[in-house]
Amino acid sequence: MNPNVLTPQSPEGAPFERHDFIVSTYKHLGAALLAFVVLSAVLMLSGASGAAARMLVGGGKFLWLGILGAFMLVGWLATHMADSSDNPQTQLMGLGVYVLAESLIFAPLFGIAQIVAPGAIGAAAFITVLLVGALTWTAFTSKSDFSFLGGILKVGGLVALGTIIAGAVFGFKLGIWFSGIMVAFAGACVLYDTARIIHDYPANRPAGAALHLFASIALMLWYVLRILISLASSDD
Numbered sequence: 495m496n497p498n499v500l501t502p503q504s505p506e507g508a509p510f511e512r513h514d515f516i517v518s519t520y521k522h523l524g525a526a527l528l529a530f531v532v533l534s535a536v537l538m539l540s541g542a543s544g545a546a547a548r549m550l551v552g553g554g555k556f557l558w559l560g561i562l563g564a565f566m567l568v569g570w571l572a573t574h575m576a577d578s579s580d581n582p583q584t585q586l587m588g589l590g591v592y593v594l595a596e597s598l599i600f601a602p603l604f605g606i607a608q609i610v611a612p613g614a615i616g617a618a619a620f621i622t623v624l625l626v627g628a629l630t631w632t633a634f635t636s637k638s639d640f641s642f643l644g645g646i647l648k649v650g651g652l653v654a655l656g657t658i659i660a661g662a663v664f665g666f667k668l669g670i671w672f673s674g675i676m677v678a679f680a681g682a683c684v685l686y687d688t689a690r691i692i693h694d695y696p697a698n699r700p701a702g703a704a705l706h707l708f709a710s711i712a713l714m715l716w717y718v719l720r721i722l723i724s725l726a727s728s729d730d
Contacts, residue, residue, distance in 0.1 A: 511697055512692075512697060514697075515691075515695075515697040515698075515700055515703075516691060516692065518700035519691050519695075519700040519703040519704050519707070520704070521700075522586075522589060522700050522701050522703075522704035523704040523707055523708055526589055526592075526593050526704055526705070526708045527708065527711070529590070529593050530593050530596060530597055530600075530708075530712070533593070533594065533597035534597050534600060534601070534604060537597065537598075537601045537604070538601075538604055538605070538608060542601060543601040543602065543604045543605035543608065544605040544608060544609070545605070546601040546602040546605055547601075547602040547603075547605030547606045547609070548605075549602070550602040559659065559662050559663070561599065562658070562659075562662075565595055565598075565599045568591065568592075568595045569592060569595060569709070571588075571591070572588040572589070572591040572592035572595065572705065573588065573592065573702075573705060573706075574588070575587060575588030575591070576588030576589050576592070576699065576701050576702035576705045577699065577702040577705075580698060582701070585699055585700075585701035585702055586701050588701065588702070588705065589701045589702075589704060589705045589708075592705050592708070592709070593708070596708075596709075596712050600712070600715075600716070603716065603719060603720070603723075606723060607719060607722075607723055610723050610726055610727055611722055611723050611725075611726030611727075614719060614722040614723055614726060615719065617722055618715055618718045618719035618722050619715065621718050622711065622714050622715045622718050625677075625681060625684075625714060625718075626684055626711055626714065629681055629684045629685050629688065630684070630688055632685065633684075633685055633688035633689050633692065634688070634692065639689060639693065640685045640686050640688075640689035641686070641689060641690070641693070641694070643682050643685060643686040643689075644686060646682070647679070647682060647683055647686060650679055650682075651679075654676060654679065657672070669724070670720075670721055670724045670725070673717040673718075673720045673721045673724065674717075674721065676713070676716075676717040677714055677717045677718055677721070679713075680710055680711075680713040680714035680717065681714065683709075683710035683713065683714075684707065684710045684711065684714065687703070687706045687707045687710050688707065690703070690706075691703050691707065
């Protein structure tokens with residue numbers, strides 16, 4: 495049995511250790527979200543987001559595949575740093591690298607939103623906060639263990655990735671329904687990550703736990719924003 499799991503059989507003191515870990519994880523998550531907001535604001539105000547959007551639109555499908563591949567590589571490296579090291583500084587570095595990578599990958603989408611639907615970014619952030627808040631409350635108050643979602647999410651993630659790559663290669667658009675499915679997928683990721691934070695994520699790696707939850711929140715924001723952009727475009 496994991497000594498950090500909150501159960502009546504846990505050794506005395508373990509629940510307090512788990513509590514401290516959960517608090518530390520959400521402090522790291524808050525710092526990561528704040529850094530993401532600041533970096534994204536700098537990129538938008540400097541015009542870099544708009545330039546990235548124009549470059550991506552004019553660069554063709556293989557440019558986007560290259561960016562996606564680079565993001566996946568950096569994301570894997572950052573996650574490995576945060577998950578595998580016992581050094582808190584290395585874990586923080588992994589989280590920081592991941593936040594920076596997310597800020598850069600979001601830059602062209604924010605640039606498109608600034609042009610097509612200027613109010614969509616704030617609306618998407620608000621909707622994401624509400625959804626994540628509701629899912630977090632569910633995970634903390636429900637007696638259900640959402641660990642069963644792990645295998646489903648792995649398969650679903652591979653299917654989604656394959657669909658995205660196929661869409662980029664063969665030129666078919668992934669419409670609003672795909673974005674809706676991905677919002678639901680991201681919601682399941684938030685539930686799973688939160689359940690792991692509550693029950694069995696290693697208590698000496700709060701930055702790693704925050705990274706996983708941040709990634710799930712960013713995924714949800716991405717597809718909520720895509721839905722709003724699609725709706726704004728269809729109204730024109």
